[in-house]
Amino acid sequence: MNASWKHLLDQCLDGDRLTAEELAALKEALRAPENRQEAAAQAHFHEALARHVSPPAAALPASRRRLLAKVGLREQRLLHAGARASARRARRLWTAVAVAGATATSLLIAIIAVTVGGGGPEQITLTGDAEVFRNGKWIGRENIRRGDAVIAGGDGAALQLGGYCQLRLEPGCELVVAGSRRDEHVHLRRGSLTNKITPGVGRYVCGVPLGIVRVVGAEFTVRVDVPPKAEGEEAMKRFARIVVMVAAGTVGYDIAGETGQLSAGDGRAFAAPPRGQREESSANTTTGVVEKVTDLSVQIENKNGHQVFMADRANKTALLDLGALVRDDQITVTWEEEFGKKWIMKIEGRGAIRGKVTDKGEQWIEVTPGPNSAGEIMPQKLGPKWVGGMPRDGGGPDKEIVRKIQETPIGATVELTWELAERKRVVGIDVIEE
Amino acid sequence: MSTNIPTHSPEARAKPSPPDAQDSPLSPRERAFRKLVDAHYETLWSYASFLTRNRHATEDVTHQAFLIAFDRIAAGRAPTGDSGRWLRGVARNLVKRWWRERRKLAQDVVDALGEVLDAADHAATQVQQVELNHALAVCLDKLKAEDRRLISLRYADGRRITAIAEQSYQNAATLRVRLHRLRNALRKCVEKRTAGGTPA
Numbered sequence: 001m002n003a004s005w006k007h008l009l010d011q012c013l014d015g016d017r018l019t020a021e022e023l024a025a026l027k028e029a030l031r032a033p034e035n036r037q038e039a040a041a042q043a044h045f046h047e048a049l050a051r052h053v054s055p056p057a058a059a060l061p062a063s064r065r066r067l068l069a070k071v072g073l074r075e076q077r078l079l080h081a082g083a084r085a086s087a088r089r090a091r092r093l094w095t096a097v098a099v100a101g102a103t104a105t106s107l108l109i110a111i112i113a114v115t116v117g118g119g120g121p122e123q124i125t126l127t128g129d130a131e132v133f134r135n136g137k138w139i140g141r142e143n144i145r146r147g148d149a150v151i152a153g154g155d156g157a158a159l160q161l162g163g164y165c166q167l168r169l170e171p172g173c174e175l176v177v178a179g180s181r182r183d184e185h186v187h188l189r190r191g192s193l194t195n196k197i198t199p200g201v202g203r204y205v206c207g208v209p210l211g212i213v214r215v216v217g218a219e220f221t222v223r224v225d226v227p228p229k230a231e232g233e234e235a236m237k238r239f240a241r242i243v244v245m246v247a248a249g250t251v252g253y254d255i256a257g258e259t260g261q262l263s264a265g266d267g268r269a270f271a272a273p274p275r276g277q278r279e280e281s282s283a284n285t286t287t288g289v290v291e292k293v294t295d296l297s298v299q300i301e302n303k304n305g306h307q308v309f310m311a312d313r314a315n316k317t318a319l320l321d322l323g324a325l326v327r328d329d330q331i332t333v334t335w336e337e338e339f340g341k342k343w344i345m346k347i348e349g350r351g352a353i354r355g356k357v358t359d360k361g362e363q364w365i366e367v368t369p370g371p372n373s374a375g376e377i378m379p380q381k382l383g384p385k386w387v388g389g390m391p392r393d394g395g396g397p398d399k400e401i402v403r404k405i406q407e408t409p410i411g412a413t414v415e416l417t418w419e420l421a422e423r424k425r426v427v428g429i430d431v432i433e434e
Numbered sequence: 435m436s437t438n439i440p441t442h443s444p445e446a447r448a449k450p451s452p453p454d455a456q457d458s459p460l461s462p463r464e465r466a467f468r469k470l471v472d473a474h475y476e477t478l479w480s481y482a483s484f485l486t487r488n489r490h491a492t493e494d495v496t497h498q499a500f501l502i503a504f505d506r507i508a509a510g511r512a513p514t515g516d517s518g519r520w521l522r523g524v525a526r527n528l529v530k531r532w533w534r535e536r537r538k539l540a541q542d543v544v545d546a547l548g549e550v551l552d553a554a555d556h557a558a559t560q561v562q563q564v565e566l567n568h569a570l571a572v573c574l575d576k577l578k579a580e581d582r583r584l585i586s587l588r589y590a591d592g593r594r595i596t597a598i599a600e601q602s603y604q605n606a607a608t609l610r611v612r613l614h615r616l617r618n619a620l621r622k623c624v625e626k627r628t629a630g631g632t633p634a
Binding site: 031037041046047 | 554
């Protein structure tokens with residue numbers, strides 16, 4: 001028993017989950033002063049070992065830059081507040097000389113504070129040539145609210161948020177309004193957006209496909225170009241381009257793994273693959289069973305509960321994978337988090353379907369399995385796996401599988417083994433009953 | 435087949451990187467803050483990583499601790515004395531909150547662990563740390579290849595026990611006990627060396 005609390009402490013420091021009884025036992029053991037001393041020595045050694053063997057985190061330089069950028073913005077805010085405090089002191093001095101004038105000034109300041117700071121309802125105003133969409137449906141231009149997507153027409157549009165963010169949408173600009181009062185966010189999907197932010201009222205963040213631009217008080221333009229896919233070009237080779245130009249004030253950016261600040265007159269361009277096609281070094285993976293799937297999302301269930309993963313429209317491979325998934329498929333999703341959502345980078349899956357062959361072609365086979373966990377019967381169409389690389393190198397559908405598909409009669413009961421590669425690919429066919 | 439464990443003792447690590455190229459002239463408080471970051475960022479990150487075992491939480495805790503330090507510098511109350519120890523104390527308090535909120539540990543358990551970690555933080559001087567690292571390097575070298583591999587997977591690769599167990603088709607509980615014994619053996623070896631004063 002004496003040794004077991006040490007094991008429990010090790011587990012706890014390893015981040016393992018302990019049961020309530022184990023935690024109670026550990027807590028009880030740590031009451032004794034001699035055990036506490038031993039526990040401290042053990043924790044100290046544990047940490048020394050971890051520090052000695054762990055490599056410096058690859059994310060460290062970028063993380064350090066992010067911290068310095070945060071502090072840079074905090075410093076700007078302090079300077080700003082300092083300037084305002086000086087102005088207030090000057091006003092107080094002036095007040096002593098001319099009381100009546102000061103009263104008028106205070107009154108004016110109060111009026112401005114109420115008008116700009118606002119205690120009233122949320123202010124989102126859209127003017128000009130633009131259409132608003134909610135959950136993919138056109139809703140006109142009235143009653144715009146957070147979560148809605150705005151697409152500017154040929155004459156461009158103007159959007160005002162919270163009384164302190166004036167946004168100019170150039171023709172073709174597409175964005176989503178998010179955030180909350182005094183913490184305004186927009187997600188710029190494409191096009192050019194000029195942002196004029198009144199300082200000292202609230203926060204403003206402009207999200208772009210590769211990161212964010214954060215502002216205290218400034219005027220700046222962000223442009224996102226996602227070039228259309230050229231014929232024959234692979235989706236993976238298309239890079240989103242983002243340009244940030246600052247007209248006044250300072251903005252902090254965290255885009256495409258780079259973090260820093262831009263001051264008035266500065267401009268910077270960024271390029272990286274769009275979301276879902278980036279390096280997987282910072283990615284997470286989740287394995288589970290498909291519960292629900294749509295064109296742009298999949299909900300999976302595992303021992304941690306239910307989780308929803310979104311696919312970016314630019315990630316064509318993920319969209320094709322989603323199109324092939326059905327309820328009860330076992331998959332592993334590699335994802336990254338952005339704007340509070342989990343975005344799919346890739347989906348891997350493997351499984352087997354047992355059912356009757358209900359249709360087939362030269363290079364595909366349709367199998368109808370029994371009812372799934374929701375009681376639905378869903379026929380599934382699968383093709384052979386592609387092997388051998390590019391067609392010019394002799395690549396093509398797996399000949400062995402093609403032959404087996406041709407040999408299998410409609411009506412036979414089969415078990416197909418599949419792998420996910422843009423759609424479900426047959427890697428094995430067992431005929432159970434002809 | 436031997437598996438080498440790369441070692442990363444603080445003294446072996448590279449010096450802090452030079453200031454970022456795009457930096458504009460810094461204010462005195464920013465200069466003071468940068469000095470603090472240069473001196474302690476990596477060690478605090480490592481400490482937060484040890485306590486949370488979660489990359490995102492590690493960055494959150496590290497950033498919050500440094501931002502608290504910046505606020506104190508800005509208020510003219512910069513941490514005095516051993517600023518590294520002060521930062522670790524701040525990080526511990528932040529991690530305790532994280533344990534309560536994210537790991538759902540009860541307050542009394544968090545307090546008990548917090549006391550242990552407070553005491554652990556005062557367990558060694560810098561000279562003893564250097565000796566400890568030296569002895570660790572020697573003792574790790576004496577491990578069997580499979581044990582070195584387990585340590586490497588756990589710490590160098592940062593994998594969880596359940597993930598290692600899954601990958602190696604072993605029982606996670608067995609692996610936990612093995613790792614626990616391995617750490618005990620390493621600790622005894624290190625204590626013998628540091629107490630005997632015969633580092634390799």
